[in-house]
Amino acid sequence: MPELSLSADTPVGVIERIEAMLPQLSKTMAKIGMLLLAEPTAPLEMSITDLAERAGTSPATVTRFCRLLGYPGYVQFRVSVAADAARTSDEERRADIGRTLRPDDSAQDVLRNLLNAHERSLRATAALLDLDMCARVAARIAGCRHLDIYGTGGSAAMAAELRNRLYRIGVNAHAWGDVHAGLASASIQDEDTVAIGISNSGLTNETIDMLGSAKESGAFTVAITNRRTSPLGQLADATLIAAVPELYLHPADLSAKHSQLFVLDLLYLLVAQRNYDATLERIAASAAAVLGRRRPDPNHGAQPRGLQQVPGTSTGPAKSPNSTRSN
């Protein structure tokens, strides 16, 4: 069984970890988490006792909380918080996270919140990913004779996307969005198969069934889901978490797609890396094949992708080559 809480040294901050874990936390733990999200620097000024009191809980629980996040104890947690605070000191961090769409938001508001939410969910996903596990999964994919990918509904597109990518670099992959076809495939797999089930909630019956069937056939099973504790996650031999800090965007799970895609990206790269040269060749070949279906590029060596002409984005920044203001 893989390690269950966070690995200690991911390239992202404490806040992201908390966000990533929040959905999985118990009520009391969540209280601590919320407090820290509201006041990320609290641990720097307060002792564990103060913090516990502030969160309406006990020091013992705070210690456990730190452990969950992957730190040996409160002291190390505090150090990490300090490091984080230094990095992001005066950022817009506390802008208005966790807001839902409101009818009177301006387009700019919507855009800003959306960007914020996505960035955070990507970071959370990165924070929560078990890299060792990813590497192991990639190794198995690279070495397997066949790869089955299951996903229905919205996740069907994800499954297909992963299939497309991996197939292009030489993995014998199939994606199944239909239960019947998927079950048929799952039932004829063996130990040389890797099976991946994609479901955001991890509760989708169809996907669970397909992955379960593949497991019965002896395949090495991988779940890509939002929650390790979901049925799908429990079922699989390896679970990769695409974290969606649920509270962000009310209307729909927009971030879920991004997080899932992110995990797929990583998986793809890790597999590609294992056979680097061959991969480059294959990609070049398949790109060439698609070229025939394309118009010739009108401005070939010219300036890159129309970056220069900035549209009438109200505040015409002109001037600045990258108007990526950090607001």
Next chain:
Amino acid sequence: MPELSLSADTPVGVIERIEAMLPQLSKTMAKIGMLLLAEPTAPLEMSITDLAERAGTSPATVTRFCRLLGYPGYVQFRVSVAADAARTSDEERRADIGRTLRPDDSAQDVLRNLLNAHERSLRATAALLDLDMCARVAARIAGCRHLDIYGTGGSAAMAAELRNRLYRIGVNAHAWGDVHAGLASASIQDEDTVAIGISNSGLTNETIDMLGSAKESGAFTVAITNRRTSPLGQLADATLIAAVPELYLHPADLSAKHSQLFVLDLLYLLVAQRNYDATLERIAASAAAVLGRRRPDPNHGAQPRGLQQVPGTSTGPAKSPNSTRSN
């Protein structure tokens, strides 16, 4: 806010302070200072007792040392050291952005670069988006009688995704990934139709044809592409740019998907916003419909098993201050 004897909280780092004070220090104090100059991160891993021993002195003196530097005590000193370390190591880290995948990259490297690349491309997309145009497109979508969405290859999934979302909130949308079916649909549209063509390169013949046909039929045409100057972008009445600023990751245009998705997100939200209450109802309804296909959630308010046990730190209950392996 503890204002203390010496330089209270100057913007300079701990190291600088020590260097500045070194000449004025007594022999024992200097020993501590030297040690810290040699190993600036020592306080993060060691207790005050360890540090004192290491410097050949006593804890009491280390406390005095911290006071001399302007901190209330060792704990605050440690926090400051952590912040310092984060700042400096962060600068080193920024070095290799925009890198391509290399065969000898560790999984962590890959993850970090991937995260970096995606964040940048999302920001770039957000910065380059013409918000007025988005709002106008959203208005037309909200008011149209029919919406056709075209995309082939990898963009077919995007088209379907957008269709799914908008359909759920009451837009009469169709997605076409097949040229023939798509052309058939495009040819029977009229002025009350909005047509969206999705193609990253903007060079895909099929998509250009479909969108062109829709335009001939009188539809309001929208292009979602990487480049305004591409044939698809030139053709459309409105062009929304999903920016992929650089070729971060050689093997494939991973970022493109994220950027496109981001534009779709925004479009969706803007449309949803135009009919806020009805949208919420519809979403609730369609979510409920899917619920029937799901397992009941295994752990509703409770805490998943196994989370409590601490990971690889293994049996070592506390004690070991650095299970935080640095690599």
Next chain:
DNA sequence: GAGCGCCTGAGAATACCTTTCAAGGTAACG
């Protein structure tokens, strides 16, 4: 050489953090 003052370390005192343990609650099971 005696007195004075500053610096230092040992140990006491305190604050802090972690662990243990038992109670309370919830889900699974008969």
Next chain:
DNA sequence: CGTTACCTTGAAAGGTATTCTCAGGCGCTC
């Protein structure tokens, strides 16, 4: 519907870390 098993939590014990106190040491001055 009761029972069991398990999970989570807080209280309190236990141990560690940090700070405080105080006496001794060293150098300086007179």
